[in-house]
Amino acid sequence: MSVGSTGSFTTxxxxxxxxxxxxxxxxxxxxxxSVHISGGTLSGSGTxxxxxxxxxxxxxxxxxxxxxxxxxxxQSSSGxxxxxxxxxxxxxxxxxxxSGTASLNGTLNISxxxxxxxxxxxxxxxxxxxxxxxxxxTVNGLGINDLMKFFLYYDPNDVRLVVGSTxxxxxxxxxxxxxxxxxxxxxxRPKSTLRRR
Numbered sequence: 001m002s003v004g005s006t007g008s009f010t011t012x013x014x015x016x017x018x019x020x021x022x023x024x025x026x027x028x029x030x031x032x033x034s035v036h037i038s039g040g041t042l043s044g045s046g047t048x049x050x051x052x053x054x055x056x057x058x059x060x061x062x063x064x065x066x067x068x069x070x071x072x073x074x075q076s077s078s079g080x081x082x083x084x085x086x087x088x089x090x091x092x093x094x095x096x097x098x099s100g101t102a103s104l105n106g107t108l109n110i111s112x113x114x115x116x117x118x119x120x121x122x123x124x125x126x127x128x129x130x131x132x133x134x135x136x137x138t139v140n141g142l143g144i145n146d147l148m149k150f151f152l153y154y155d156p157n158d159v160r161l162v163v164g165s166t167x168x169x170x171x172x173x174x175x176x177x178x179x180x181x182x183x184x185x186x187x188x189r190p191k192s193t194l195r196r197r
Contacts (some may be wrong), residue, residue, distance in 0.1 A: 072100035110141030
Protein backbone atom coordinates (compact mmCIF):
# COMPACT_ATOMS: atom_id res chain seq x y z
CA MET A 1 0.00 0.00 0.00
CA SER A 2 1.15 3.54 -0.71
CA VAL A 3 -0.08 6.76 0.89
CA GLY A 4 1.05 9.80 -1.10
CA SER A 5 2.48 12.94 0.44
CA THR A 6 -0.91 14.70 0.34
CA GLY A 7 -2.97 11.62 1.10
CA SER A 8 -4.27 9.94 4.24
CA PHE A 9 -5.59 6.50 5.11
CA THR A 10 -7.47 5.52 8.24
CA THR A 11 -8.38 1.96 9.17
CA UNK A 12 -11.42 1.05 11.26
CA UNK A 13 -9.34 -1.48 13.19
CA UNK A 14 -5.66 -2.27 13.73
CA UNK A 15 -3.34 -2.18 10.74
CA UNK A 16 -1.60 -5.52 10.11
CA UNK A 17 0.92 -6.38 7.41
CA UNK A 18 2.46 -9.81 6.91
CA UNK A 19 4.35 -9.15 3.65
CA UNK A 20 4.97 -6.49 1.02
CA UNK A 21 5.56 -2.78 1.59
CA UNK A 22 3.57 0.00 3.18
CA UNK A 23 4.96 3.34 2.04
CA UNK A 24 3.65 6.31 4.02
CA UNK A 25 4.51 9.75 2.68
CA UNK A 26 1.22 11.17 3.89
CA UNK A 27 -0.67 9.96 6.97
CA UNK A 28 -1.62 6.45 8.07
CA UNK A 29 -3.89 6.14 11.11
CA UNK A 30 -4.75 2.83 12.75
CA UNK A 31 -8.31 3.18 14.04
CA UNK A 32 -7.74 0.34 16.47
CA UNK A 33 -4.59 2.03 17.79
CA SER A 34 -2.08 -0.62 16.68
CA VAL A 35 0.18 -1.08 13.65
CA HIS A 36 1.76 -4.53 13.43
CA ILE A 37 4.35 -5.19 10.73
CA SER A 38 4.90 -8.95 11.06
CA GLY A 39 6.66 -9.10 7.69
CA GLY A 40 7.68 -6.85 4.82
CA THR A 41 8.60 -3.18 5.11
CA LEU A 42 7.18 0.04 6.52
CA SER A 43 8.76 3.05 4.81
CA GLY A 44 8.23 6.68 3.88
CA SER A 45 8.52 10.25 5.11
CA GLY A 46 5.03 10.68 6.50
CA THR A 47 3.23 10.09 9.79
CA UNK A 48 1.99 6.84 11.28
CA UNK A 49 -0.51 7.15 14.11
CA UNK A 50 -0.73 4.10 16.35
CA UNK A 51 1.53 1.94 18.47
CA UNK A 52 3.94 0.24 16.05
CA UNK A 53 5.21 -3.31 16.61
CA UNK A 54 8.03 -4.07 14.18
CA UNK A 55 8.78 -7.71 13.39
CA UNK A 56 9.63 -6.80 9.81
CA UNK A 57 11.70 -3.91 8.43
CA UNK A 58 11.40 -0.21 9.19
CA UNK A 59 12.95 1.96 6.48
CA UNK A 60 12.27 5.58 7.43
CA UNK A 61 12.42 8.29 4.81
CA UNK A 62 12.71 8.23 1.05
CA UNK A 63 16.47 7.72 0.85
CA UNK A 64 16.78 9.55 3.19
CA UNK A 65 14.04 11.26 5.20
CA UNK A 66 12.02 11.32 8.42
CA UNK A 67 9.20 9.02 9.49
CA UNK A 68 7.07 10.20 12.42
CA UNK A 69 5.30 7.72 14.70
CA UNK A 70 2.53 9.12 16.90
CA UNK A 71 2.57 6.35 19.47
CA UNK A 72 5.00 3.85 20.94
CA UNK A 73 7.52 1.83 18.92
CA UNK A 74 8.53 -1.72 19.77
CA GLN A 75 11.12 -3.54 17.65
CA SER A 76 11.31 -7.27 18.29
CA SER A 77 14.27 -9.61 17.94
CA SER A 78 13.30 -10.24 14.30
CA GLY A 79 12.80 -6.55 13.51
CA UNK A 80 15.21 -4.53 11.36
CA UNK A 81 15.81 -0.77 11.26
CA UNK A 82 17.43 0.53 8.07
CA UNK A 83 19.54 3.67 8.54
CA UNK A 84 20.85 5.56 5.51
CA UNK A 85 23.34 8.39 6.04
CA UNK A 86 23.92 10.94 3.30
CA UNK A 87 25.24 13.87 5.35
CA UNK A 88 24.80 15.56 8.72
CA UNK A 89 21.90 17.87 7.80
CA UNK A 90 18.53 16.86 9.25
CA UNK A 91 17.16 16.12 5.77
CA UNK A 92 20.25 14.15 4.74
CA UNK A 93 19.93 11.06 6.93
CA UNK A 94 17.09 8.77 7.98
CA UNK A 95 15.31 9.75 11.17
CA UNK A 96 12.55 8.09 13.18
CA UNK A 97 10.69 10.54 15.43
CA UNK A 98 8.53 8.79 18.04
CA SER A 99 6.08 10.64 20.28
CA GLY A 100 5.89 7.76 22.75
CA THR A 101 8.48 5.29 23.97
CA ALA A 102 10.89 3.16 21.96
CA SER A 103 11.73 -0.42 22.96
CA LEU A 104 14.63 -1.71 20.88
CA ASN A 105 15.87 -5.14 19.86
CA GLY A 106 16.74 -6.87 16.62
CA THR A 107 19.00 -5.43 13.94
CA LEU A 108 20.28 -2.00 12.90
CA ASN A 109 21.65 -1.77 9.35
CA ILE A 110 23.77 1.31 8.56
CA SER A 111 24.65 2.37 5.02
CA UNK A 112 26.17 5.44 3.36
CA UNK A 113 24.31 7.05 0.44
CA UNK A 114 24.58 9.95 -1.99
CA UNK A 115 28.37 9.99 -1.98
CA UNK A 116 28.63 10.99 1.67
CA UNK A 117 32.17 10.81 3.06
CA UNK A 118 32.19 10.87 6.90
CA UNK A 119 34.62 12.91 9.00
CA UNK A 120 35.53 12.57 12.66
CA UNK A 121 32.81 13.81 15.06
CA UNK A 122 29.99 13.75 12.50
CA UNK A 123 26.90 13.02 14.62
CA UNK A 124 23.51 11.58 13.72
CA UNK A 125 20.60 11.52 16.17
CA UNK A 126 18.57 9.07 14.11
CA UNK A 127 15.90 8.04 16.61
CA UNK A 128 14.13 10.17 19.21
CA UNK A 129 11.42 9.17 21.70
CA UNK A 130 9.95 10.15 25.06
CA UNK A 131 11.96 7.24 26.47
CA UNK A 132 14.36 4.65 25.05
CA UNK A 133 14.85 1.15 26.44
CA UNK A 134 16.64 -1.94 25.17
CA UNK A 135 19.28 -2.05 22.45
CA UNK A 136 19.91 -3.53 19.04
CA UNK A 137 21.26 -7.05 19.33
CA THR A 138 22.99 -6.84 15.94
CA VAL A 139 24.50 -3.75 14.30
CA ASN A 140 25.80 -3.91 10.73
CA GLY A 141 27.83 -1.19 9.02
CA LEU A 142 29.71 0.37 11.97
CA GLY A 143 33.02 0.13 10.13
CA ILE A 144 33.76 2.95 7.68
CA ASN A 145 37.40 2.36 6.73
CA ASP A 146 40.72 1.53 8.39
CA LEU A 147 40.77 4.89 10.18
CA MET A 148 37.15 5.59 11.13
CA LYS A 149 34.06 3.85 12.38
CA PHE A 150 30.65 4.68 13.81
CA PHE A 151 30.11 4.55 17.56
CA LEU A 152 26.55 3.84 18.71
CA TYR A 153 25.19 5.59 21.82
CA TYR A 154 21.89 5.10 23.64
CA ASP A 155 20.61 8.12 25.54
CA PRO A 156 17.42 8.41 27.65
CA ASN A 157 15.51 10.04 24.78
CA ASP A 158 17.46 9.26 21.63
CA VAL A 159 19.90 6.97 19.84
CA ARG A 160 22.84 8.43 17.93
CA LEU A 161 25.81 7.54 15.78
CA VAL A 162 29.10 9.41 16.07
CA VAL A 163 32.06 9.05 13.72
CA GLY A 164 35.26 8.32 15.62
CA SER A 165 38.75 6.95 15.14
CA THR A 166 39.41 3.22 15.09
CA UNK A 167 42.55 3.84 17.16
CA UNK A 168 42.05 2.90 20.81
CA UNK A 169 42.83 5.86 23.09
CA UNK A 170 42.37 6.19 26.86
CA UNK A 171 39.57 8.39 28.11
CA UNK A 172 40.83 11.89 29.06
CA UNK A 173 40.04 11.24 32.73
CA UNK A 174 42.56 8.39 32.79
CA UNK A 175 45.60 10.69 32.57
CA UNK A 176 44.99 12.69 35.82
CA UNK A 177 44.29 9.45 37.66
CA UNK A 178 47.52 7.91 36.40
CA UNK A 179 49.45 10.99 37.49
CA UNK A 180 47.84 10.97 40.95
CA UNK A 181 48.58 7.27 41.40
CA UNK A 182 52.21 7.81 40.46
CA UNK A 183 52.62 10.67 42.95
CA UNK A 184 51.03 8.61 45.73
CA UNK A 185 53.32 5.71 44.92
CA UNK A 186 56.41 7.92 45.11
CA UNK A 187 55.24 9.48 48.37
CA UNK A 188 54.61 6.07 49.89
CA ARG A 189 58.17 4.78 49.29
CA PRO A 190 60.08 4.27 52.57
CA LYS A 191 63.02 6.59 53.17
CA SER A 192 66.51 5.10 53.25
CA THR A 193 67.93 4.46 56.70
CA LEU A 194 71.54 4.50 55.48
CA ARG A 195 73.70 7.43 56.51
CA ARG A 196 76.60 8.73 54.63
CA ARG A 197 79.95 8.49 56.43
